[in-house]
Amino acid sequence: MTAAIPIEVHESGDAALRVVATSPDRERNWAAVHALAAWLETADVDGVHGAVPTYDSVLVEFDPYVTSARQIRAFVLLGMRQLDYVGTPARTPRQFDVPVVYGGTYGPDLQKVADHEGLSVAEIIALHTAKSYVIRCLGAPAGSPMMDGPDFPLPVPRLKDPRLSVPAGAVSVAGRQAVIAPASAPGGWCVIGQTPLTVLNPDKQPLAPYMPGDLLRFHELPADEFDRFAGLELEASA
Amino acid sequence: MSGTLTIQQAGHSVVTDLGRFKGPRYGLPVNGALDQFSARAANILAGNLDNDPLLEVTALDFRMRADSDLLIAVTGAPLPLTVGGRECPQWEPVSVLAGETVALRGMNTGLRAYIAVHGALDAPMLLGSCAPDTIVGFGLKLAEGTVLGARKIVPPIRQPYFDLPLFRLGLTRPGTSASPVIDVTDGPDIAEFGDTADLLFNTSYTVSGRSNHIGLRLGGALPERQSTAEVLSRGVPVGAIEVPSREELLVLHRGRGVTAGYPVLGVVTSRSLDVLAQARPGHTIRFRKTTVAEATARHRAAMRELEALRTSVNTVFGLLGVGAPASWRELLPASGT
Incomplete structure (x- = not known):
């Protein structure tokens, strides 16, 4: 049994609550909100639609006809006490390897990011491919794998004018986060490359092959090899 | 026995339901009918479950032809609804004969109308919902000539008194305002x-x-x-x-x-x-x-109104011999009875 993780519960309308873990330890906060989301799913609480865990918070959505923010708040506090007692179950992470063509039409913001960081394009690519990232959560759009960003000197600002459409496979960075877009969607993050792999298959269950906690590493791919990988689906390599 | 209908003018319409409630956990939006009250009401009036697949028609004119006898209900934005050229009321069950065209035209107050078909429409499902997801590219595409399966055929409900509306179910229709x-x-x-x-x-x-x-x-x-x-x-x-x-x-x-x-x-x-x-x-x-407490109270009041509507619909359908929604029994053809 470990020390309790402090949480805050914020009202978020009549059909949702935001629970934020506020310990100084980011890893523990992340583990706690994901464990809470899993607990809520297992508990199958009447009226709870589901939970969206991200980095340090989880959004709990519910049907206000069946239950209420007050009742869900009580469930959340109960869940946190139970998790403090049993601890969070560890799962062996899987590894995903993602080939990326950087720059050019594949990554229109690569030069801009390099300029902002005061680094060369080659250095940006080297940092981006330097290590495996933990997939922290599945987010927008379409179950994107959201990760901690590369060890750039500075956080990357979001675009002033978000793009109306970013293609599927776009590899982007913003703030201290990194992501792959599984589907074409509007986007305000800096696109530095693109993977030819198909990330998401709506005909499959689950839609995305990865889960929070899995590891993902980017590898540089020469532009003339993009087509060789096109259409292949992203799969765990270990 | 199941029936079909054919889209004649799709406008901007989709087959949807109340939403993909399991989606957000996997990074997918809930989607589903944007006016949930009207969508639920349409399904209840058609004797369906609240969450059954139905049509959401946004802004533009829409027409469909019944290929078999159907029972429908149209709710949402107020508009001229015609069936086989006859003007019909919204927020009430409406009989449609095989071959007749259902038209929703000239929507200029409100933005979305809902058409529920008794027995519900057939639609592919993703994570328990047929709601289209424009980002993932999931959902039935409707165009002129698209044939939709309806799971039930309902022969026309005979109306003994000409000119009288079939149903007066007493639901308070939500008002629409240009400055809500x-x-x-x-x-x-x-x-x-x-x-x-x-x-x-x-x-x-x-x-x-x-x-x-x-x-x-x-x-x-x-x-x-x-x-x-x-x-x-x-x-x-x-x-x-x-x-x-x-x-x-x-x-x-x-x-x-x-x-x-x-x-x-x-x-x-x-x-x-x-x-x-x-x-x-x-x-x-x-x-x-x-406040959240006040908002919850208002939502629950609206849902209780829908519960009352469900009770009325069950009673009326029972009296008409259409059968209770829980176990619909098909009517024999009206002729000769």
């Missing part, structure tokens, strides 16, 4: 906007033409975030009010991306999200502050 008042509870990040948060309630906002099922974009005086710290991506509720740019206020609706890095100033109540679903570009909106 929208209830909002404080968002979890309201403090980030300091004193400027009050602007939300002292200003009127105009609905932009760039609004859609993902969110409504509103022009007007904008509250301003007081800090510039990077925000980690977080789950955002449907109804979240954000200020992502210096030009517009964004009110997220059911197609919203489930995570975002913008602070949430306020959250539109479940009841008022239905009202926003009917707001047309150019309409003027005012926001009114409310």
Whole structure:
């Protein structure tokens, strides 16, 4: 049994609550909100639609006809006490390897990011491919794998004018986060490359092959090899 | 016995339901009918389950032909509804004979109408819902000539007294206004906007033409975030009010991306999200502050009204011999009985 993780519960309308873990330890906060989301799913609480865990918070959505923010708040506090007692179950992470063509039409913001960081394009690519990232959560759009960003000197600002459409496979960075877009969607993050792999298959269950906690590493791919990988689906390599 | 209908003019229509409630966990928006009250009411009036697949018609003219006898109900935006050229009431069950055309034309008050077909429509499912997801590219595509399967055929309900409406079910229809008042509870990040948060309630906002099922974009005086710290991506509720740019206020609706890095100033109540679903570009909106307790009470009152409607529908259908929704029995052809 470990020390309790402090949480805050914020009202978020009549059909949702935001629970934020506020310990100084980011890893523990992340583990706690994901464990809470899993607990809520297992508990199958009447009226709870589901939970969206991200980095340090989880959004709990519910049907206000069946239950209420007050009742869900009580469930959340109960869940946190139970998790403090049993601890969070560890799962062996899987590894995903993602080939990326950087720059050019594949990554229109690569030069801009390099300029902002005061680094060369080659250095940006080297940092981006330097290590495996933990997939922290599945987010927008379409179950994107959201990760901690590369060890750039500075956080990357979001675009002033978000793009109306970013293609599927776009590899982007913003703030201290990194992501792959599984589907074409509007986007305000800096696109530095693109993977030819198909990330998401709506005909499959689950839609995305990865889960929070899995590891993902980017590898540089020469532009003339993009087509060789096109259409292949992203799969765990270990 | 199952029937079919054929789309003659798709306009901007989809087959949907109340939403993909298991989606957000996997990064997919809930989507589904934007005016949930009207969608539920349509299904109840057609003797269906609240969550059965039905048609959502947005803004543009729509026509479909019944290839077999059907029982339908049309709710949502008020409009001239015709069946086989006859004008028919909305918010009531309506018999449609095989070969007749159902037309929804000239929608100019409200933005979305719902057509429920007794027995529900057949549609492919993803994570337990047929609601289209425009980002993933999931959902039935409707076009001229698309044939939809309806799971039941309902021979015409015989109306003994000519000119009298078949049903008077007494549901209070939601009003539609070109200047609706929208209830909002404080968002979890309201403090980030300091004193400027009050602007939300002292200003009127105009609905932009760039609004859609993902969110409504509103022009007007904008509250301003007081800090510039990077925000980690977080789950955002449907109804979240954000200020992502210096030009517009964004009110997220059911197609919203489930995570975002913008602070949430306020959250539109479940009841008022239905009202926003009917707001047309150019309409003027005012926001009114409310509490979660008050919002919950209003939502529950509306749901109880739908429960009462369900009871009336069951009774009426039972008396007419159409059968109770729980175990529909097919009517024999009316001739010779």
